[in-house]
Amino acid sequence: MRKPTIQDVARQAGVGVGTVSRVLNNHAAVKGATRETVLRAIADLDYTPNPHARRIAGGKSYTISVLLPVLTTEFYARLMDGLESAFQEARYDVAIFPLLDRSRLERYLGSHTLAYQADGLVMATYNLTQMFHERRLRTQQPTVLVDAHADNVDCSYMDNVVGGRLAGEYATSLPGPLYAIWVETELDQLFTTRVFEDRRAGFLGALSTAGRPVQAEFTSSFDTLAARNTASSLLDDAQATPDGLPCTVFASADLLAGALLDEVSARGLVPGRDVRIIGFDDQPWAAARGLTTLHQPVESMGYEAAQLLLTRLSGFKGPARARRFEPRLVIRSTA
Numbered sequence: 001m002r003k004p005t006i007q008d009v010a011r012q013a014g015v016g017v018g019t020v021s022r023v024l025n026n027h028a029a030v031k032g033a034t035r036e037t038v039l040r041a042i043a044d045l046d047y048t049p050n051p052h053a054r055r056i057a058g059g060k061s062y063t064i065s066v067l068l069p070v071l072t073t074e075f076y077a078r079l080m081d082g083l084e085s086a087f088q089e090a091r092y093d094v095a096i097f098p099l100l101d102r103s104r105l106e107r108y109l110g111s112h113t114l115a116y117q118a119d120g121l122v123m124a125t126y127n128l129t130q131m132f133h134e135r136r137l138r139t140q141q142p143t144v145l146v147d148a149h150a151d152n153v154d155c156s157y158m159d160n161v162v163g164g165r166l167a168g169e170y171a172t173s174l175p176g177p178l179y180a181i182w183v184e185t186e187l188d189q190l191f192t193t194r195v196f197e198d199r200r201a202g203f204l205g206a207l208s209t210a211g212r213p214v215q216a217e218f219t220s221s222f223d224t225l226a227a228r229n230t231a232s233s234l235l236d237d238a239q240a241t242p243d244g245l246p247c248t249v250f251a252s253a254d255l256l257a258g259a260l261l262d263e264v265s266a267r268g269l270v271p272g273r274d275v276r277i278i279g280f281d282d283q284p285w286a287a288a289r290g291l292t293t294l295h296q297p298v299e300s301m302g303y304e305a306a307q308l309l310l311t312r313l314s315g316f317k318g319p320a321r322a323r324r325f326e327p328r329l330v331i332r333s334t335a
Contacts, residue, residue, distance in 0.1 A: 004045040013041040060119050063093045064309065065141075068124035071098050073222055073255060074283045075298060079124060079146065082302025090310050092119070099126070120309045122146055125195060142312035146305035147195065149322065154312065156305035156323040160195055163294045163327035164202025167250045167278050170292075170329055171203075172210035174276055177241070179234055179249040181218045181256045199252050199280065215247070220256055227259035235263055235275070245274050248335065254281040257291055261334065276335035280327070290333035301325050 006024075010017045015038060022030050023038040030038075041047075064087055068076055084094050095118060121143045145155035171178055180203060183196050207214055216237055220230035238244040251257035257279030264275045271277055272290070279286065279293035286293050304323045 004047045006047070008045055009038065009041045009047050012045060013038045061117065062091060063095055063118040064120045064122060064306075065095050065097060065118040066122040066124065067097050067099060067126075068122075069099050069126065070222065071096065075253070075281055075296075076124065078283075078298040079302045082299035082304075083122060083146070083306045085299075086303045086306030086310065092310075120144070120313055122305060122309060123148065142309055144305050144309040144312075146302055149194070150320075152320055154305075154308040154321050156301050156308060156325070158195075158296055158301060158325050158327060160198035160327075161202040161205075163280060163296075164199035164204075164252075165206045166202075166327065166329045167199075167280065167294060168203040168206025169210070170331075170335070171248045171250055171278060172207060172212045174248045174335065175246070176276075177215035177238065177244060177247045178207065178212060179215050179218070179238065179247055181220060181230060181234065181249065181251045181260070183222060183253055183256065184219050196252055203250055203252075215241070215244075220259075222253070222255060224255070224259065227256050228263060230256070231260040231263040234260070235267060235269075238275070239267075245269075246276065248276040248278070250278045250280075252280050254279040254283045254286055254291065254293055257293065257334075258285070258289070261289060261291070271334045278335050282330055286330075287332065292332045292335035293330055294327040295330050296327050297325055 006017055006020050010020045013020065013034075015034060019030065019034065020038055023035050023042075064083075066080070066083060068079070070076060080094075080096070087094055119141060121141045123143065123145050125147045143153055145153055145157070147157060149155050149157040180200070182200055204214065216234070218230050218234050220227045234249065238247045249260060251260055257277050260275070260277055261271055264271050264277070269275055277291065279291050280296075281298075282291075282293045282295035301323075304325075308321060308323065
């Protein structure tokens, strides 16, 4: 059987060859629905672009693939800013592959997929290298982790244990019951990320040292509706408990803290008085809302991860390196 061509993909997707080419090159001027149709046709036909036709002088594509959980959160937008600024300085393009869910992950784990035809690979938050070994994927690209840590691969990561401990130490200095909200996504069921486990370990360790119990712990996804429902459940618990207010809540991501702020205000409660809120991220809107939170140098973490990968692409053959960043507590009116 002959190999499928780009013309076959265009026919199956009902688009022109130029549109397929723009999808292959991750061009921004392709509508989301069209992009999905083309990607589905590529997967159905098991089409693999001719790497020789797409490479330029020097034997490189000058493209970096980035695997990350989602595109829609502020954290990953800031992380991409840091990565792209470094790669653009070195004249590399970036192809973004959001994992989103189990089916998308399975697609990207195939060694023939577009993600592995770039010169280098960035994995954000989730370390997939063990899955590579299990499936014997022949990925020859230099790889770097960002927002994740491992001993056997270059990585640029935040010390989330320190961040959780800082939140816990500050929370225990405040009177009243202590609550926490953690994040769990569908991808967490497939493989481990230590980000929120480490934040939880640091937070509970600080509470233990101070001899303060946690009143209750809640879990939410990154979905805004789920975050608001979780905030509602937490406040129901606090308001139904004698001496439940005022209380202090560590929301382990600013997205959760924002949902809690909205729910507190909707109930006529006062943030910082009835419910003290500590977030984690220091997103751009946090200062305007007076959110006490842990500031993360997200852009710097992404930039450093890109630099680690670029040195590999320039020929560095040494052992795996780690770049560690620490969050810092920023105290504002919510706590």
